[in-house]
Each structure stands twice: as C-alpha cells, then as structure tokens.
Amino acid sequence: DIQMTQSPSSLSASVGDRVTITCQASQDISNYLNWYQQKPGKAPNLLIYDASNLETGVPSRFSGSGSGTDFTFTISSLQPEDIATYYCQQYENLPLTFGGGTKVEIK
Amino acid sequence: QVQLQESGPGLVKPSQTLSLTCTVSGGSIRSGNYYWSWIRQPAGKGLEWIGRIYTSGSTNYNPSLKSRVTISVDTSKNQFSLKLTSVTAADTAVYYCARVRVGISIVVFDIWGQGTMVTVSS
Numbered sequence: 001d002i003q004m005t006q007s008p009s010s011l012s013a014s015v016g017d018r019v020t021i022t023c024q025a026s027q028d029i030s031n032y033l034n035w036y037q038q039k040p041g042k043a044p045n046l047l048i049y050d051a052s053n054l055e056t057g058v059p060s061r062f063s064g065s066g067s068g069t070d071f072t073f074t075i076s077s078l079q080p081e082d083i084a085t086y087y088c089q090q091y092e093n094l095p096l097t098f099g100g101g102t103k104v105e106i107k
Numbered sequence: 108q109v110q111l112q113e114s115g116p117g118l119v120k121p122s123q124t125l126s127l128t129c130t131v132s133g134g135s136i137r138s139g140n141y142y143w144s145w146i147r148q149p150a151g152k153g154l155e156w157i158g159r160i161y162t163s164g165s166t167n168y169n170p171s172l173k174s175r176v177t178i179s180v181d182t183s184k185n186q187f188s189l190k191l192t193s194v195t196a197a198d199t200a201v202y203y204c205a206r207v208r209v210g211i212s213i214v215v216f217d218i219w220g221q222g223t224m225v226t227v228s229s
Contacts, residue, residue: 001170031212032212032214034215034216036216042221043203043205043219043220043221043222044154044203044216044219045219046215046216046217049213049215050212050213055215055217087153087154089154089216091214091215094167095156095167095168095169095170095171096156096214097156098153098154098155098156099153100153101153101154
C-alpha cells in the first residue's frame, strides 16, 4: 500500500493567514493526488484533484501543488468557514489511501 | 443533482454481518463513467477505503478487508450495497458511500452520502 503522511496533524492560525499543509507519499504517485475538506459531522468534500486542479465551485483561495512524492495544499487567506480537517488521497495504486488528516483551527 | 443516501442497521453484534445499502437519487447509477465506493471512518480517526464497484459488477477491494467484504450493485433499484462479515468492535465506524468520478488522470470521490454510524456491540 502507498502510505500518505500529512503534516502537521493540527494547526492554529488567524483569519487572513496563509495556511500550508504538506502530504508525502511513500512512493512516486506522479500527480495522482486529491485534497478533501471535512467539517465536523459532515462527509468529506472534494477541493483539489490531480494535485493542482480546483474542483468546480471551490473558492480560489484553495490551491494545491507538487508531484512525485511531495505535495502542498494552501489556503491563501484563512476564513472562519475553513475550520475543518483536510485530507490528501492518492490514486496511483489500489488500495486508494488517505493521509491522516490535518485539523485547522482559528487562533 | 445526484445524491447518495446510506441505510442499514446502526447496531450489529460481534461475529455477525454488517449490511448497508446506498441509494442513488437524481440520476441513473448506470450513467457516465463512474465507480461506486464505500469508505469508513472510526470516530476521531482518518478515512479508510473499503472498495468499489462498476455497474458491470467489476469490483476492487482493500486487501486489508478483502476476505470479509462484498460490494454488489442493483441497477434496477439504483442501489449498491456493502456486506462485511465477522465484524468486531474494530469495525465500528461511520460508513460513507461515494461516487467515484473517473477520467484521464482523474479518480475522485466527487459525491458522498451523509454517512451512517455503525456500532458493533453485543
């Protein structure tokens, strides 16, 4: 299985701050990486696919980059509604696997 | 728009079989280039992919669960289902069904059900 390691596991930032989350794959996954947002008590919601493509309807303050084994997810200006846990997910190989999640809180 | 809804017992006894159904509304389960998948999440923990099915009946399972999992599809009812046998407390989780959009270089869970909590306890 491909292991996905996210860091940090949690972070606290102020409204308007730039927030960055990293995701590292245990082997080369090319661009085959997605990012999801999960708010408390809700199902995950797709934000970014193929490492850097914004899903339709997702605000442009969210972005993703990277390829190979190292990936970055960025919120350019943190908003109160962005409080959630964020997960990366690879689809280079089955089984599809997720990172452990990064919980984002407001300072 | 397409919506997914999980249904099934919220409490299952140890060693028994967990059975859930996902009903697809707002569109045909046969339309488009989609797989249909199950994912679970223990309380306070991360997401685990269980498996997926295509409307042809072709399946893929997570090897960690493969010996106990069956995913099936009923296109006449616009539903797909999950069976997990010989459950233990470790199978207690929120179970989600999801649509998997597939394209060139794309495999994404683009629509999710709201999730259903299943507790394994006597």
